[in-house]
Amino acid sequence: MNKSTFEEQLAQNGKLIYTNKGDSMMPLIKQDRDLLIIEPAIGRLKKYDVPMYKRDSGQYVLHRILKVREDDYVICGDNRWVKEYGIQDRHIIGVLTAVVRDGKEISVNSWKYKLYVHLWCDMFPIRAFIVHAVNKIKRIIRR
Template sequence: MQKDYLNTTEVQFANADLLPEVVTLLNEGHTVTLRLRGFSMRPFLEDNRDKALLIKPSTINVGDPVLCEIAPLHFVLHRIIKIDGEDITLRGDGNIGVEHCKRENVLGAVIGFYRKNRKRLDRTDGWKWRLYSYVWTRLFPLRRYILGIYRRLWIPLFGTI
C-alpha cells in the first residue's frame, strides 16, 4: 500500500499584509491562531516559537493581552495597562515604554497562548496566566534588570524559557 505524504511549506508575510486579513476573519466571528513575532512579550512568549489564539474583542480590561493597530498598518500584541475612556495604553511584557491607541483600534483579544510548541492552550483566564500576570506586572520597575539577566545570561546558558 502506497502512503501519501502531505508536504507543507511555511510562508511568512509582513504584518502589514497579513494582519488586516486576520482582522477581517476576527470580524467575521472566526478564531485565529497567530504565530508571534518579536521580543516585546518576553520572557514568557518568544519570537517565532509561541502562538496566540485570538477572537474579536467584546469587552476589554486592564491586564488583557490584545492585538492593536497603534498606527496605520503598525500592529502590536501587548497587554493593556490603562484605559481612560476611549484612550488605551499598552505595554509589552518585555518593554519599558508604552504605546497608545483608541478603543476602536483594539482589533483582537487573546484567549490563550500555545507556548513551547505545546498542543495545550494556556488560557488567559486560567490560574497560570493570572498568576504570571499578577507577579510580572507588579515587577515593572525591576523588569528591566530581570530581562537584562534573562537576555545576557539565561538564554546563552539555557535557551528560552
Template sequence: MNVKKVSMNLDSLSPIILEMLDKNIDILMNVTGTSMTPMLINKRDKVILTSCDKFSLKKGDIPLYRRSNGKYVLHRIVKVNENTYDLCGDNQCEIEKGVPKSAVIAVVKAFERNGKMYGCNDIRYELYWRFWLLAMPFRRLIQKVRLKLRRRK
C-alpha cells in the same frame, strides 16, 4: 492531502482575519517579535485571537491592535482610560500611552506553547501578568540580568 505553506504578512491577511472575527471564528496565529517575551516567544508560541468588545477590555488583557503607522502589535493593557488604553509589551520598559480603543482588532483568548494550550482565564496566567505588571519598575534590571546570563552560556 497536499498542503502548501504560504508565508504572508499580516497586512495581506488583515481582510481575511477581520472577516473571520466578524463571524466569531477564533484565529490561531504564530507569534513574531520579542516584545512579549518571556510569556510569548518569537516563532515558538502561538496565540488564539478572538473577537471582543474593544471598548470593554480590562487590565491584563492582550489585544491585537493597529498603530497609526499601520503596524500590528500584541501588547498587554496596563491601564484602562475613558477612550484609550495604555499598553506595554512584557519585554519593554516604556508604556505606549493613549492607544485609541477603536484601534483594537481582537484579543488573545489563549496561547499555545510546545503543543499545550493555556487559557487567559487560567489562575497561573493571572498570577503571571499581575506579577509582571508589579515588576515594571524592575524590568530594566531584569533585562540586564537575562542578558548577562545569556552571554555566560
C-alpha cells in the same frame, strides 16, 4: 495563495490563530514557538488584557494593557520598558484568549497565567529597569 488581513480572518472564523514575530511579549510568548489565539474584543478591555491592535501606521501589535483610562489604554509589551499611550478602542482588533505551547492550551483564565501576569506586571518598575539594563548590556557586548 490568497492573503487576508487579521481583521478578515477574525470576521470569517471568529478567531485568529497565528505565531507572532518579535520578542516584545517574552517571556510569555516566544517567536516561532507559540500559537496565539485571538478572539474579537467585546466592550472595553481590562487591565492585563493583551489586545491585538493596529497602530495608525498600519503596524499590528500584541501588547498588554497596564492601565485603562477613560478614552484610551496605556499599553506595554512584557519585554519592553516604554509604555505606549493613546491606543483607543478603534485600534483594537481582538484580544488574546489563549497561548498554545507544545500542543497544550494555556487559557488567559487559568490560575498559572494570572499568577504570571500579576507577578510580571505588578512589579513593572523593577521589571522595566531590569529589561532596560539587560538590553543595554547586550548592545554593548555586540559592539
